[in-house]
Amino acid sequence: MIINIIGVGLLGGSFALALREKYPYLKIVGVDQSTVNQKIALAKGLVDEILPLEEALQKAELSVLATPVDSILQLLPHILDQIPAGRTVMDLGSTKEAICQIADTHPKRAQFVAVHPMAGTENSGPGAAFRELLPGKNVIICDAFKSHPDSSALVEALLRDAGMKIHYMTPAEHDLHLAYVSHLSHISSFALGLTVLVKEKDEKTIFDMASTGFSSTVRLAKSSPAMWAPIFDQNKENVSKALADYIDLLQRFKQAIDSQDIPQSMDFMVKANEIGRILSGIEKK
Amino acid sequence: MIINIIGVGLLGGSFALALREKYPYLKIVGVDQSTVNQKIALAKGLVDEILPLEEALQKAELSVLATPVDSILQLLPHILDQIPAGRTVMDLGSTKEAICQIADTHPKRAQFVAVHPMAGTENSGPGAAFRELLPGKNVIICDAFKSHPDSSALVEALLRDAGMKIHYMTPAEHDLHLAYVSHLSHISSFALGLTVLVKEKDEKTIFDMASTGFSSTVRLAKSSPAMWAPIFDQNKENVSKALADYIDLLQRFKQAIDSQDIPQSMDFMVKANEIGRILSGIEKK
Numbered sequence: 001m002i003i004n005i006i007g008v009g010l011l012g013g014s015f016a017l018a019l020r021e022k023y024p025y026l027k028i029v030g031v032d033q034s035t036v037n038q039k040i041a042l043a044k045g046l047v048d049e050i051l052p053l054e055e056a057l058q059k060a061e062l063s064v065l066a067t068p069v070d071s072i073l074q075l076l077p078h079i080l081d082q083i084p085a086g087r088t089v090m091d092l093g094s095t096k097e098a099i100c101q102i103a104d105t106h107p108k109r110a111q112f113v114a115v116h117p118m119a120g121t122e123n124s125g126p127g128a129a130f131r132e133l134l135p136g137k138n139v140i141i142c143d144a145f146k147s148h149p150d151s152s153a154l155v156e157a158l159l160r161d162a163g164m165k166i167h168y169m170t171p172a173e174h175d176l177h178l179a180y181v182s183h184l185s186h187i188s189s190f191a192l193g194l195t196v197l198v199k200e201k202d203e204k205t206i207f208d209m210a211s212t213g214f215s216s217t218v219r220l221a222k223s224s225p226a227m228w229a230p231i232f233d234q235n236k237e238n239v240s241k242a243l244a245d246y247i248d249l250l251q252r253f254k255q256a257i258d259s260q261d262i263p264q265s266m267d268f269m270v271k272a273n274e275i276g277r278i279l280s281g282i283e284k285k
Numbered sequence: 286m287i288i289n290i291i292g293v294g295l296l297g298g299s300f301a302l303a304l305r306e307k308y309p310y311l312k313i314v315g316v317d318q319s320t321v322n323q324k325i326a327l328a329k330g331l332v333d334e335i336l337p338l339e340e341a342l343q344k345a346e347l348s349v350l351a352t353p354v355d356s357i358l359q360l361l362p363h364i365l366d367q368i369p370a371g372r373t374v375m376d377l378g379s380t381k382e383a384i385c386q387i388a389d390t391h392p393k394r395a396q397f398v399a400v401h402p403m404a405g406t407e408n409s410g411p412g413a414a415f416r417e418l419l420p421g422k423n424v425i426i427c428d429a430f431k432s433h434p435d436s437s438a439l440v441e442a443l444l445r446d447a448g449m450k451i452h453y454m455t456p457a458e459h460d461l462h463l464a465y466v467s468h469l470s471h472i473s474s475f476a477l478g479l480t481v482l483v484k485e486k487d488e489k490t491i492f493d494m495a496s497t498g499f500s501s502t503v504r505l506a507k508s509s510p511a512m513w514a515p516i517f518d519q520n521k522e523n524v525s526k527a528l529a530d531y532i533d534l535l536q537r538f539k540q541a542i543d544s545q546d547i548p549q550s551m552d553f554m555v556k557a558n559e560i561g562r563i564l565s566g567i568e569k570k
Contacts, residue, residue: 118496122561138493167493180481181494185502188477191538193560194553195531196465203563208423208452209466211403213508215564216501217470222561223498225554232542232550243539246480247532253476254528257517265517268479269510275478276407276507278488279500 003158004060006031006053006075008041010121011092012066013129016046018162021131031056032126040126057082062154065091070230072099080108088151090115094178094227095234096142096171103146110148113155116140116174117164118182122222135163142171179238184246186220186228187239193221288443289345291316291338291360293326295406296377297351298414301331303447306416316341317411325411342367347439350376355515357384365393373436375400379463379512380519381427381456388431395433398440401425401459402449403467407507420448427456464523469531471505471513472524478506 001023005012008030016028030047032038038050057063063079065072072093079089080103090113093099103112119137121128139159144152159166169177196218200206232239249268256264286308290297293315301313315332317323323335342348348364350357357378364374365388375398378384388397404422406413424444429437444451454462481503485491517524534553541549 118494120496120498122498137496140494177485177490177494180484181491181499182496184480185477185499187535187538188473189502190554190557191531191534192470192473193557195469195527195534197556197559197563198534199465199527199530200462205462206466206560206563209403209425209462210564211405211422211467213405213407213505214466214470216504217474218560218564219501220498221557223554223558225551225558228554229547229550233545233547236542236545240539240543242480242484243535243542245484246476247535247539249476249480249483250472250528250532250535253472254525254532257521257528258525260518260521262514262518265514266510269475269508269513271482272475272478272506273508273510274482275491275503278482278491279495279503 001025001062002027002029002060004029004031004051004056004063005047006056006063006065006079007067007071008032008037008046008126008129009066010124010126010128010133011117011119012064013041013044013046013126014119014131014133015064015066015092015117015162017129017131018134019158020045022161029056029059037126044126044129046126046129053079054082057087058084061087062158063087063089065089065093068227068230069093069095069099069234073102073234076102076112077106080106080112083108083111086150087111088113088148088154090155092117094182094231096140096174098234100143100171109146111151113144113147113151114142114171115155115159116142116178122219124224124227137164138167139164140167140169140174142169142174144168175235176238179235179242183232183235183239184242186223187232187243188246189218189220190223193218286310286347287312287314287345289314289316289336289341289348290332291341291348291350291364292352292356293317293322293331293411293414294351295409295411295413295418296402296404297349298326298329298331298411299404299416299418300349300351300377300402300447302414302416303419304443305330307446314341314344322411329411329414331411331414338364339367342372343369346372347443348372348374350374350378353512353515354378354380354384354519358387358519361387361397362391365391365397368393368396371435372396373398373433373439375440377402379467379516381425381459383519385428385456394431396436398429398432398436399427399456400440400444401427401463402444407504409509409512422449423452424449425452425454425459427454427459429453460520461523464520464527468516468520468524469527471508472517472528473531474503474505475508475513478503
């Protein structure tokens with residue numbers, strides 16, 4: 001079997017590495033507009049061959065669209081136009097409503113499977129890809145009933161063999177939840193990094209005084225702007241609402257500190273502590 | 286030599302563990318109002334003996350005040366009243382202005398050294414103490430010139446032997462920088478955790494959809510409210526200003542997303558990316 005990864009970056013490359021573990025005879029071809037990325041992808045063994053898009057689409061049983069989400073929107077109709085009958089295309093985009101809407105208008109909708117793995121790092125590009133990124137993580141498939149059973153079966157087999165746990169939801173549910181659980185945390189981190197940079201002109205001060213706690217909280221501020229700007233744009237209604245909720249809470253926290261209302265500050269923090277219990281996967285009493 | 290750790294938690298306990306590596310004949314006595322913490326501290330070997338405060342102060346060459354900062358403010362004058370001539374007290378508090386102001390009014394000011402290690406985790410208590418917390422980290426000493434040379438020499442020897450790099454600044458500088466580089470990141474994380482908890486009533490959704498990026502950004506939301514409420518309160522002017530800057534930036538980011546001003550969003554993120562370079566300690570071109 002031949003699969004084709006369009007956009008051999010962190011996610012596409014890590015998917016390739018996870019699949020190679022279970023599919024020793026799988027051939028992986030790559031499509032990438034960056035010649036540097038092409039070279040890195042070949043040298044790391046993420047792909048066996050680099051091909052032009054049109055040729056890769058003809059060769060592959062499955063095409064995996066792993067570009068930033070603005071490119072997914074542009075490429076998906078074009079790819080569906082071109083792929084032969086019986087072949088499948090899946091995406092790995094961080095938004096789902098706009099992408100599924102575009103797919104829904106296409107006569108070959110059934111050949112598409114809308115996928116989003118709950119995994120990533122602040123790094124990007126094929127150099128950042130690693131085999132352990134996806135195994136053990138959750139993955140969401142949207143509008144699964146709109147995909148041909150054969151396309152769904154192929155994609156789900158690969159995701160499961162890559163060690164992922166599959167969940168199903170609508171694109172609207174996906175984008176709403178992601179706004180809070182992922183997109184908001186990226187914005188909070190970008191804004192934190194920038195606030196500190198604007199205030200602390202002396203880089204050495206930041207470096208000397210930053211603890212591991214600060215590093216952890218601003219880690220996502222290193223993320224790729226080219227990847228995240230279109231995500232925020234495609235999910236702007238949900239992201240805007242999540243940001244409004246966050247800003248409102250920060251203002252109330254500030255008010256509690258300004259007025260020395262320590263019980264109120266304590267109350268915010270005690271409630272926020274609950275997130276630790278949830279993330280540890282420990283059942284509540 | 287005998288040292289006395291008052292408040293045998295994450296920081297006090299980790300300091301004890303780091304010192305034991307280099308000072309095999311050091312005797313460490315502990316003071317803690319929690320009987321559970323006393324038992325954990327003894328069982329972990331953080332301290333050799335638990336004593337009442339008054340007795341410990343008489344015995345120890347050096348007393349290390351490692352309680353939350355509200356308790357430091359209350360205890361410090363009382364401790365300075367009681368310690369014999371020639372003995373030293375140091376604190377490990379996350380704020381420095383209020384603590385140094387209290388010390389400055391005391392006739393035995395020279396026996397006090399104001400210290401803050403740039404290290405911590407989201408966990409607290411003696412069970413969270415570990416030997417590797419402090420070695421390799423930066424530590425700040427404030428108003429060093431106000432301490433007796435013998436007191437400074439003792440404290441600095443111990444900090445260096447615990448593997449820490451010493452920096453000097455005024456309490457005002459310390460509290461201003463910490464508001465941005467530490468206190469703000471804790472508030473941003475507490476508020477992020479709480480925003481998601483308020484919106485996502487179904488814990489399983491958070492658990493299923495949270496990636497490692499989200500976990501990293503909300504890690505500090507697990508921090509101890511009893512420790513952080515008095516820090517925010519003692520540093521309220523700086524923290525309030527830092528929060529105002531942060532909220533302002535979030536509002537401008539939101540405005541860029543709402544108006545689909547992608548170049549502006551990109552610009553925020555590209556600038557924020559710079560924090561990664563600084564935290565990696567890589568010199569700018």
